[in-house]
Amino acid sequence: MADLTVKLGNLILKNPVMTASGTFGYGMEYHNFFDISRLGAVVVKGIRMEVSDGNPTPRVAEVTGGMINAIGLQGPGVDKFLHDEHYMPFLRKVGATTIVNIWGKSLEEYGEVAAAMDSESDGISALEINISCPNVKEGGAAFGTDIKLAQSVVAMVRKNTKLPIITKLSPNVTNIGDFACAAVDAGSDMVSLINTLGAMAIDIETRRPKIANVCGGLSGACVKPVAIKMVYDVAKRVKVPIIGMGGIMNAADAIEFLIAGASAIAVGTANFINPMATIEIIDGINEYLDRHNIKSVSEIINSVRL
Amino acid sequence: MKFGTILKNENFKSDYYEIVFYHPEIAAAARAGQFVHVQIDEISSRMLRRPFSIHDTDIEKGTVTVVYKVVGDGTKRLSGKKVGECCDLLSALGNSYSDVAPDEYPIIIDGGYGAAATYILAKNSPVKGSFLFGARGERDVILTEKYQALNWDVKIATNDGSVGHQGLVTDLIAKVIEENPGKKFKFFACGPHPMLIALTKILMQQNLDGEISLDHVMCCGIGACFACVVKVNADNEQKWRYARSCSEGPVFNVKEVYIGD
Numbered sequence: 001m002a003d004l005t006v007k008l009g010n011l012i013l014k015n016p017v018m019t020a021s022g023t024f025g026y027g028m029e030y031h032n033f034f035d036i037s038r039l040g041a042v043v044v045k046g047i048r049m050e051v052s053d054g055n056p057t058p059r060v061a062e063v064t065g066g067m068i069n070a071i072g073l074q075g076p077g078v079d080k081f082l083h084d085e086h087y088m089p090f091l092r093k094v095g096a097t098t099i100v101n102i103w104g105k106s107l108e109e110y111g112e113v114a115a116a117m118d119s120e121s122d123g124i125s126a127l128e129i130n131i132s133c134p135n136v137k138e139g140g141a142a143f144g145t146d147i148k149l150a151q152s153v154v155a156m157v158r159k160n161t162k163l164p165i166i167t168k169l170s171p172n173v174t175n176i177g178d179f180a181c182a183a184v185d186a187g188s189d190m191v192s193l194i195n196t197l198g199a200m201a202i203d204i205e206t207r208r209p210k211i212a213n214v215c216g217g218l219s220g221a222c223v224k225p226v227a228i229k230m231v232y233d234v235a236k237r238v239k240v241p242i243i244g245m246g247g248i249m250n251a252a253d254a255i256e257f258l259i260a261g262a263s264a265i266a267v268g269t270a271n272f273i274n275p276m277a278t279i280e281i282i283d284g285i286n287e288y289l290d291r292h293n294i295k296s297v298s299e300i301i302n303s304v305r306l
Numbered sequence: 307m308k309f310g311t312i313l314k315n316e317n318f319k320s321d322y323y324e325i326v327f328y329h330p331e332i333a334a335a336a337r338a339g340q341f342v343h344v345q346i347d348e349i350s351s352r353m354l355r356r357p358f359s360i361h362d363t364d365i366e367k368g369t370v371t372v373v374y375k376v377v378g379d380g381t382k383r384l385s386g387k388k389v390g391e392c393c394d395l396l397s398a399l400g401n402s403y404s405d406v407a408p409d410e411y412p413i414i415i416d417g418g419y420g421a422a423a424t425y426i427l428a429k430n431s432p433v434k435g436s437f438l439f440g441a442r443g444e445r446d447v448i449l450t451e452k453y454q455a456l457n458w459d460v461k462i463a464t465n466d467g468s469v470g471h472q473g474l475v476t477d478l479i480a481k482v483i484e485e486n487p488g489k490k491f492k493f494f495a496c497g498p499h500p501m502l503i504a505l506t507k508i509l510m511q512q513n514l515d516g517e518i519s520l521d522h523v524m525c526c527g528i529g530a531c532f533a534c535v536v537k538v539n540a541d542n543e544q545k546w547r548y549a550r551s552c553s554e555g556p557v558f559n560v561k562e563v564y565i566g567d
Contacts, residue, residue: 022531023526023530023531024530025529025530025531025532029526029528029529029530029553030528030530032528045532051542053544053547053548054532054535054548057522057523057533057534057535057536058522058523058533059522059523059532059533059534059535060523060525060531060533061523062353062354062379062380065351065352067354067525069525069531069533071531071532071533074532074535074548220351221351221352247351249350249351250351270350270351271526271530272354272355272525272526272527272530272531273345273350273351273353273354273355274345274350274394275396275526275528
């Protein structure tokens with residue numbers, strides 16, 4: 001049994017396997033399949049101040065090797081998240097290492113959400129700032145694709161919380177490394193990447209877009225090579241820990257991200273197909289390390305041989 | 307147990323197939339209206355799961371039957387599966403129809419392969435009721451003989467008039483009510499979205515009780531992704547909210563369903 005512990009700055013995780021925000025609900029659904037406290041961290045679906053309805057349906061469409069989604073960040077709002085038994089109190093009760101993904105429709109709202117989480121931070125290990133959801137018109141992509149706005153969001157969150165901050169980066173930019181550096185300069189303790197890639201699919205019989213929002217975000221196995229390169233690029237630019245994600249379907253995919261430069265990884269679309277994906281990935285990483293006689297997972301992080 | 311072994315996978319009419327899985331746990335657990343989420347491609351990264359209503363179960367034989375129509379890549383691939391092959395099955399998912407009470411007269415209204423979803427309900431009902439079935443034409447008239455075999459009163463409507471009444475299945479409601487004076491009616495339905503919304507409006511207008519199986523393009527099937535939402539009434543300014551059809555449904559009482567727009 002290898003040592004799977006990873007250290008992300010001051011945040012120590014029992015293993016490098018996390019869930020990608022938006023693909024794991026608020027943990028409860030998957031707790032029916034396994035003990036979610038076994039995960040490195042549960043990253044919950046994005047939370048803003050108010051209740052959020054999300055987009056009209058259809059919200060998803062399958063494409064070759066993946067899917068396009070435009071859920072639109074449906075969510076319960078801060079108050080319900082912090083106090084309703086289905087959300088944070090549940091995660092606290094089962095002892096899940098919890099990272100809260102936050103978003104807002106304005107700079108100020110990002111600050112308010114961060115402050116609210118900070119004031120009741122028992123059980124919250126970190127905040128992940130969502131500046132890159134491609135599916136909401138306000139907030140989301142607007143902040144993630146403008147470097148100055150991205151920086152001001154991070155600075156605003158930094159001002160309002162002592163919790164570790166992860167900035168989730170959009171791949172829909174010319175140079176993701178510049179955004180990673182900007183986030184770190186503004187006070188982000190680490191970065192996560194990639195969010196989904198802007199995408200579209202059309203039904204040729206009706207000539208209508210396959211999802212109601214017209215465009216959405218691409219995820220699943222097909223995005224992995226793009227994500228690996230971005231992690232590799234960002235690892236050369238920043239010293240802070242990187243959480244890598246994008247098309248991780250199994251342990252081999254996860255290990256590839258670690259080698260490319262990620263200190264931890266997040267599993268997204270795979271959860272929809274196999275609810276046990278994260279647990280199987282933890283076991284698979286351990287098996288790989290044992291097979292290669294590697295004592296600690298930290299030895300393979302950022303270890304690509306050129 | 308994850309896998310269900312295929313015991314049968316046969317084309318029984320037009321594009322319609324019946325597939326039988328051996329999976330005793332699901333057979334024992336499944337209730338009317340629930341669904342099974344099938345991983346069709348053995349390589350999980352290639353295709354999302356597909357949800358199918360559970361058509362029938364046999365607890366003694368440990369079997370779960372699904373009736374499906376080939377409509378796209380997933381069902382096409384499923385139709386090519388051979389006896390003896392396995393599929394990873396997640397089930398029994400979703401909520402279920404209420405049991406029919408002995409003092410109720412059940413009326414099932416289905417459109418197309420919606421008829422697959424209500425069969426267990428009819429089979430377990432203590433009262434023989436009416437089964438109203440609607441389809442575009444003869445090639446989509448399926449499963450009616452199975453309801454006939456249960457001694458239910460079967461009425462059919464087709465858009466083209468090739469079988470039964472020419473028109474909509476909801477046109478048949480008035481006649482059934484007329485034929486059964488003084489009964490306490492309870493409606494159960496599954497079918498295309500517009501049919502279900504039309505039915506909901508009729509039932510609400512006439513103050514009749516009913517449950518409909520409502521869903522939308524599904525992804526995780528367990529309530530985590532929020533893809534398959536439908537509008538339900540809510541105590542807020544806009545009077546509705548999105549509910550996950552996979553975990554809060556697929557069965558909703560007509561009183562819950564938002565019909566505002």
